[in-house]
Amino acid sequence: MPETQKAYDPTWDETSGRWTVSFSIRGRRFRRRLREIPETDKTLACRVAKRLYEDAWADAVAPKPVEPEKPAAEPFIVAASRYIDKGREARFVERIAAAIIADEQIPSDISIDDIDDAVMLRLKEVMYSGAADQTIHRQLITPMRSVINFAKEKWQESKVKTRDIPRTRWLTPEEAERLLVAANDEAVVGKWDPDRTTLKKIAFMLGGGAGPGEMLEVQASHLKPESGEVWIEKAKSDYRPRWVHLPPRAWNLMGELPADGEVFLTPQGKPYVIRENGGGQIKGAFDAVRKAAGLGPEVTPYVLRHTWATWYLSQVGIMDTLKKRGGWANDRMVARYVKLAPADLNNRLLAHGWDFIPKATQEWEFGELVKI
Structure with missing residues (x-):
C-alpha cells in the first residue's frame, strides 16, 4: 500500500533547488525552505520537516504567560x-x-x-x-x-542617583565672621566694591534668612528699621511673602541703605537685572569674598539661608516661629534647613554679636495715638 501523506511531507522546489515544507497549525500557515539537503535524500528532508512540524505544535499548545494588567495611570x-x-x-x-x-x-x-x-x-x-x-x-x-x-x-x-539629599553645609559663627571680615577688607574688595555692597548682602542673608533672589527685589519701602523688620514681597513660593526680623548686628553691618528704589545694588552701585528664579547674579562677588575668607566652593550664597535657620532655632527655639519667618509650608521643609548644632552655639553666637530674640523697640502709652 502507498504511504499515507503527512501534513509536513516536504516537496522539492526546482526554482530554489531546496526541499520545502508547507502546513497549517490552528489557522497559522507555516512555509519553510529546509537547509541544503540533496534532492536524492528525501528521508533526511522528512526527518527535518517532521521536527519543524512537532516544534510548531509544541509552541502552539504551550500555555502563554498572562500579561499583567496595566495599572491605572496616576492622577x-x-x-x-x-x-x-x-x-x-x-x-x-x-x-x-x-x-x-x-x-x-x-x-x-x-x-x-x-x-x-x-x-x-x-x-x-x-x-x-x-x-x-x-x-x-x-x-x-x-x-x-x-x-x-x-x-x-x-x-x-x-x-540612588535621584534620591533627595538635603544640604548639610552651614557656617559656624567663626566661619561667618571670617566671611564678613573679608567682605569689609580693603585689600579684598576695595578696588571693586568700595561701598561694601557684598557685605550688606551677606549681613542681610545671615540675619534674615532670605534667599538671594528674594533679597535682590527688596525695595527701600519694604524696610522697617524701627521694628527691625523687612518685608519680603517677591518670594520664591506662595508661602514665602513674609516679614523677616533682622538682629541689630545685621542692621549695623548693612549701615546706610538707599532711601528709595532697590536696596541691594551691584558693586558698581546699580540695580540688578531681575530675572525669574534669580539670585545667581551675586555669585561672582560672593565667591571672591568666600575665597579670601578661606572657605570652600561648597559655601554658596544659599548656604547662608541654612545657616540662619540653624542659628535662629538655636536661640529662639520655636519651630513654628522659624517656619513663619523662613516662609516654609511645613515642618518637613524646615527640617531640611536646620542642621544639628553643638550645645554651645547660642553662646558663641552671642559672643559674635548675633542675638535673634526680638526686643521691644518702642514703648507706647495706652491710647497715646487715639485721634477721636
Whole structure:
C-alpha cells in the first residue's frame, strides 16, 4: 500500500533547488525552505520537516504567560503632591495643580496619561494668556513634564542617583565672621566694591534668612528699621511673602541703605537685572569674598539661608516661629534647613554679636495715638 501523506511531507522546489515544507497549525500557515539537503535524500528532508512540524505544535499548545494588567495611570494632582513631598520645586507645580482643580473643562482627577496637547493649550489659555513663549515653557511645560516623568519612574524610591539629599553645609559663627571680615577688607574688595555692597548682602542673608533672589527685589519701602523688620514681597513660593526680623548686628553691618528704589545694588552701585528664579547674579562677588575668607566652593550664597535657620532655632527655639519667618509650608521643609548644632552655639553666637530674640523697640502709652 502507498504511504499515507503527512501534513509536513516536504516537496522539492526546482526554482530554489531546496526541499520545502508547507502546513497549517490552528489557522497559522507555516512555509519553510529546509537547509541544503540533496534532492536524492528525501528521508533526511522528512526527518527535518517532521521536527519543524512537532516544534510548531509544541509552541502552539504551550500555555502563554498572562500579561499583567496595566495599572491605572496616576492622577496628575496626586503625582504633583508626591513630587512636592519629595522636596522637588513646588513653585509652579502648585499653581498648575490649583488651575486644574479650578478649571471646569479639565477633569480634576485627570491622569498623567491623559495630559495631551488640548489640556496643555487649555492651561496655557487659563494661566498664561499673552505670556512670552519662554515663560510658558519655564513655568508650565517644564514643570508638567517633570511631574509626569517623576510619576512614571517605577523604581524612584530606591534610585540612588535621584534620591533627595538635603544640604548639610552651614557656617559656624567663626566661619561667618571670617566671611564678613573679608567682605569689609580693603585689600579684598576695595578696588571693586568700595561701598561694601557684598557685605550688606551677606549681613542681610545671615540675619534674615532670605534667599538671594528674594533679597535682590527688596525695595527701600519694604524696610522697617524701627521694628527691625523687612518685608519680603517677591518670594520664591506662595508661602514665602513674609516679614523677616533682622538682629541689630545685621542692621549695623548693612549701615546706610538707599532711601528709595532697590536696596541691594551691584558693586558698581546699580540695580540688578531681575530675572525669574534669580539670585545667581551675586555669585561672582560672593565667591571672591568666600575665597579670601578661606572657605570652600561648597559655601554658596544659599548656604547662608541654612545657616540662619540653624542659628535662629538655636536661640529662639520655636519651630513654628522659624517656619513663619523662613516662609516654609511645613515642618518637613524646615527640617531640611536646620542642621544639628553643638550645645554651645547660642553662646558663641552671642559672643559674635548675633542675638535673634526680638526686643521691644518702642514703648507706647495706652491710647497715646487715639485721634477721636
